[in-house]
């Protein structure tokens with residue numbers, strides 16, 4: 001026997017309305033927790049983007065003394081190659097560095113350089129930019145090494161902050177999501193209690209178990225869905241407010257720009273938020289139905 | 296239609312509610328289930344509704360052994376069984392019509408079926424004029440008629456009643472019994488658990504008596520109690536009709552049926 005969609009939605013709506021205070025509380029909790037989940041996801045993806053950009057742009061550069069011997073130069077290279085967190089390492093000649101300096105250094109600095117005194121260098125790509133500090137520690141002051149250039153401490157701090165923030169968001173979101181499920185469970189429990197007469201009559205006259213359960217399940221689903229829709233609005237607000245790629249023109253160097261996300265990533269985030277919200281609702285109501293609806 | 300074979304039911308707490316009970320009720324029979332409080336009448340009915348399972352023994356209903364029924368089939372079994380109770384169990388926020396229609400709605404019957412069957416059954420129980428009243432606006436007897444209409448609207452094979460007149464005065468009770476009798480005449484098997492001695496004595500239908508879970512009497516055209524207790528019940532007969540003392544007190548075979 002098919003359970004009619006009309007019947008289920010009618011019953012679920014009237015239940016939701018009867019318990020509207022609890023429903024609002026449950027929906028808001030779902031919304032807040034999922035907004036945090038969404039933000040954490042955006043942050044995570046943004047951080048991944050930013051990191052990727054830093055990794056492409058800023059490698060660790062170990063400058064070897066201009067006067068160093070060829071064997072000193074290659075010994076530094078060998079040591080760099082042996083490090084587990086170094087992904088790749090390329091040698092640059094004095095001439096190459098001189099050419100690069102010409103293009104990036106201000107005129108006063110460049111004019112003081114000649115090809116002969118421009119140091120040659122090793123350019124290393126790392127598995128993680130945060131490991132740059134280790135290279136600086138190990139190689140600064142080694143014989144033959146003139147200077148180790150690494151991503152600035154500021155950027156590294158930023159990365160740590162984002163990392164911590166992201167986990168804090170997820171932790172708070174997990175706790176809130178749990179309480180959201182419990183709230184949904186409780187509203188369903190109250191709905192079941194309010195309808196215990198109907199339920200006992202339904203059992204008596206032979207309504208199937210799913211016919212009795214579905215309106216309550218649908219009620220939980222709607223609560224989860226409403227909450228996650230609010231959360232999706234928050235995520236979209238964040239996206240269009242801060243992380244939208246189309247705003248990159250404004251300030252090329254800002255962190256926000258480096259974190260900018262594509263539409264696909266935001267869409268995926270929204271879908272994740274919706275699915276998690278619906279799951280929270282369905283799981284909460286399924287538990288309530290199992291526990292309190294004796295069918 | 297209903298067959299108990301050596302059924303024993305023990306509740307946790309080791310109360311034996313039914314002890315090795317065997318009984319046969321044919322299609323179309325009208326049976327009173329009597330016995331003192333705690334003798335197992337409600338248990339008998341709950342077993343038939345498969346709200347409980349027996350500890351041992353087997354129960355058949357409409358040709359099926361209900362102990363073997365998988366859980367998901369239970370609702371379909373209950374669609375063949377109507378049941379009414381002492382406390383009516385109507386939904387207070389629904390009108391008479393809606394209360395009866397609810398029984399069809401929740402088993403997925405289409406609107407047009409509801410709109411033809413509900414008025415028919417309301418007519419049968421004599422409540423066509425009160426179809427839009429709420430249960431709270433009805434007398435106890437009228438509420439019980441609504442409950443009977445709800446139990447009967449799906450044309451069940453069996454109608455069970457657990458003390459249907461327990462809350463009603465004698466005249467009203469008689470009306471309810473007549474209604475159940477009329478339903479019985481449509482071919483529905485009717486089983487009534489009752490304390491109402493006068494009614495049982497008056498109706499002269501098959502009587503099954505339980506005592507502390509044991510089936511002690513099964514009698515066609517029986518009375519509420521035997522001998523002395525008959526006249527006692529008769530003296531208190533609320534309807535004031537003369538009570539004939541039964542001349543045939545031997546328990547009839549399980550196949551005995553009211554013609």
Ligand SMILES: Nc1ncnc2c1ncn2[C@@H]1O[C@H](COP(=O)(O)OP(=O)(O)OP(=O)(O)O)[C@@H](O)[C@H]1O
Pocket residue numbers: 306307308310311312330331332333334335336337338339
């Ligand atoms: N759910 C239950 N749990 C434990 N014991 C029960 C339960 N239901 C009934 N009993 C016990 O089983 C015995 C039979 O009870 P039952 O309700 O069948 O009697 P009854 O004949 O319907 O009595 P009454 O005429 O008072 O309604 C009683 O001793 C009762 O205490």
Ligand SMILES: [Mg+2]
Pocket residue numbers: 336337338457
């Ligand atoms: Mg009882």
